[in-house]
Amino acid sequence: MTDSPRVQVMKTYKLYLGGDFPRSESGRSFEATASDGSFLANASRASRKDIRDAVKAARKAWGGWAAATAYNRGQVLYRVAEMMETRRGDLEAEVARVEGDASDQVDVAIDTFVYYAGWTDKIAQVAGGLNPVAGPYFNITAPEPTGVVGIVAPEEPSLTSLCARIAPAMCGGNASIVLASERLPLTAIALAECLATADVPGGVVNILTGLKDELVPVLASHLDVDAIDITGVAGDRRAEVEEAAAENVKRVITATDVRGPHEVSAFMDLKTVWHPKGR
Numbered sequence: 001m002t003d004s005p006r007v008q009v010m011k012t013y014k015l016y017l018g019g020d021f022p023r024s025e026s027g028r029s030f031e032a033t034a035s036d037g038s039f040l041a042n043a044s045r046a047s048r049k050d051i052r053d054a055v056k057a058a059r060k061a062w063g064g065w066a067a068a069t070a071y072n073r074g075q076v077l078y079r080v081a082e083m084m085e086t087r088r089g090d091l092e093a094e095v096a097r098v099e100g101d102a103s104d105q106v107d108v109a110i111d112t113f114v115y116y117a118g119w120t121d122k123i124a125q126v127a128g129g130l131n132p133v134a135g136p137y138f139n140i141t142a143p144e145p146t147g148v149v150g151i152v153a154p155e156e157p158s159l160t161s162l163c164a165r166i167a168p169a170m171c172g173g174n175a176s177i178v179l180a181s182e183r184l185p186l187t188a189i190a191l192a193e194c195l196a197t198a199d200v201p202g203g204v205v206n207i208l209t210g211l212k213d214e215l216v217p218v219l220a221s222h223l224d225v226d227a228i229d230i231t232g233v234a235g236d237r238r239a240e241v242e243e244a245a246a247e248n249v250k251r252v253i254t255a256t257d258v259r260g261p262h263e264v265s266a267f268m269d270l271k272t273v274w275h276p277k278g279r
Contacts, residue, residue, distance in 0.1 A: 010041070011041065013032070013041055013042070013043045013044060013185070013186055013189045013209070014044050014189070015044050015046055015050060015206075015207065015208050015209065016189065016192035016195070016196065016205070016206060016207040016208075017050065017053060017054050017057060017206050017207075017208070018053070018054075018057035018060075018061075018202050018203045018206065019057075019196065019200075019201070019202020019203060020202070021192070021196070023044050024044045024045055024046050024047055024050055024210075025047060025049045025050055025053070026045070026047040026049070026050075028044070028045040028047065029042040029043060029044055029045050030042065030043060030045045030210070030211070031043075032184070032185050032186050032209075033183070034097065034098055034099070034100065034184075035098065035099045035100055035156070035183075035184065036100065040097065040098065040186060041186060043185045043186060043189070043209045043210075044209055044210070045209070045210045045211065046179075046208040046209060046210035046215060047210075047214075048214075048215075048218045050208055050210075051177065051208065051215060051218045051219055051222065052218075052222070054177040054206040054208060055148060055177060055222055055224050055225060057202070057203035057206055058148045058175035058176065058177055058203055058204070058206055059147075059148050059175070059224055060203055061175050061201050061202060061203030061204045062145075062147055062148055062174070062175035062203075062204075064201060065170075065173060065174075065175055065201055065204045066144075066145045066147075066173040066174075068173070070120040070121035070123075070124070071120070071121055073120045073170070073171065073173065074117045074118065074119075074120035074121060075117075075199075076170075076198065076199050076200055077113050077114075077116055077117035077120065077167065077170060077171060078113070078114060078117040079198045079199045079200075080113045080167075080194060080195060080198040080200065081110045081111075081113040081114045081117065082198070083194040083195075083197050083198040084106070084109065084110045084113065084191075084194045085110055087190075087193070087194055088106055088110075090190060090193075091106045091109070091159065091187075091190055091191075091194075092106050094186060094187050094190040095157075095158065095159050095187055097186075098158055098184045098186055098187055099156065099157065099158060099184065105157055105158075105159045105160050106159065108160045108163075109159045109160050109162075109163040109191075112160070112163045112164055112167050112259065113163060113167050115167075115259060116167040116168055116170070116171040116264065117171070119171050119261055119264055120171050122261075123143060123171065123172065123261055123264050123265065123268070124142055124143055126261050126265075127141075127143040127261065127264075127265040127268065127270065128140070128141045128142040128143050128270065129141060131272070133274075136276060136277055136278075137274050137275060137276055137277060138273075138274070138275040138276075138277050139272065139273075139274055139275075140272065140273050140275070141270050141271070141272045141273075142270070142271055142273075143172070143265055143268040143269070143270055143271075144173075144268060144269050144270075144271050145172050145173030145174045145267070145268055145269075146172070146174055146226045146227045146251060146267055146268055146269055147174060147175070147226035147227070148174070148175050148176070148177070148224060148225050148226050149169055149174045149175070149176050149177075149225065149226060149227040149228065149229065149253075149267055150176070150177050150178075150179070150219040150220070150222070150225045150227070150228040150229065151165045151166065151169060151176050151177070151178045151179065151228075151229040151231075151232075152179045152212065152216055152219070152228070152229060152230055152231065152232035152233050153165055153178055153179060153180050153181055153188070153231070153232045154181065154231055154232040154255075155181045155182065155183050155184065155232060156181060156183070156184055158181050158184040158185075158186075158187035158188070159187045159190075159191065161181075161231075161232075162178070162180065162181070162187070162188055162191060163191070164255065164259065164263075165178070165229055165231060165232075165255065166178060166191075166205060168263040168264045168266070168267060169229070169267045170200075170204065170205065171264045172264045172265070172267045172268045173268075174227075174267050174268075175203060175204050175205070175206075176204070176205050176206065177206045177208065177219060177225070178205065178206065178207045178208065179208055179209075179210070179212060179215050179216065179219065179232070180207055180208065180209045181232070182209075182210070182211060182212050185209035185210075188207050188209060189207065189209065191207070192205075192207045195207075212232070212233070213237075216233060216237070216241060217240070217241070217244055220241045220244035220245045220250070221244040221245075221247060221248075223247075223248050225250060226250065226251065227250060227251035227252070227253055227267065228241070228245050228250055228251070228252060228253065229253040229254070229255070229267075230242070230252055230253070230254055231253075231254050231255040253266045253267065
């Protein structure tokens with residue numbers, strides 16, 4: 001033993017891609033600051049290549065996640081809430097460090113995953129059903145996951161707004177590529193550490209940090225992304241993003257700020273089947 005002071009191990013904030021925590025392939029980083037503008041750490045600055053890698057990981061993971069039973073998906077979402085509860089101290093410290101006040105953000109974020117865990121096996125009954133038609137037919141509508149979805153997270157609050165967009169997408173059986181808050185990105189990586197230990201299959205959720213002006217157009221125009229949530233896109237940029245999404249008839253989604261099954265069905269397609277019935 002020596003009397004020399006211990007050197008603190010500084011945390012490295014990486015991307016969350018395919019269930020792993022790689023640095024950006026570009027090797028770039030950018031300064032992450034608190035809400036008061038003070039420097040906190042360097043965060044990985046994702047590139048166009050990172051977006052493409054995330055889409056590949058999401059597409060590979062989507063089939064298994066969509067095929068999982070609703071009950072199993074509910075268990076996984078609830079497990080996320082369990083891990084967030086276990087790491088409550090870390091999450092509260094991260095939110096407080098970034099925004100100055102953790103308040104009830106962690107409580108709301110955990111409750112969001114619990115809430116949508118309960119909807120996994122109920123959404124089909126609410127969003128679908130037997131439709132009354134004129135004729136000797138059964139007409140049945142059932143919701144199905146859209147597929148690979150891009151999510152542009154709101155800038156703040158950094159944790160609750162992020163969970164409010166990820167949880168309903170997962171609930172509906174989708175795989176996602178999430179662009180975290182540009183101004184307050186560190187909380188997203190703290191959440192990713194919970195996802196990585198919560199039985200979420202690698203690639204079902206991918207979280208990238210970086211500059212939205214650089215990454216959003218790439219995500220919106222990517223031909224293998226089936227829908228994009230533009231809740232976190234600035235109002236003056238939404239028309240541009242919607243135009244890029246229209247190139248491959250990509251669904252465009254915005255949050256309603258009200259938690260409910262409509263947030264899940266927004267990430268789902270409705271399939272209607274006609275079947276003749278006897279006398």
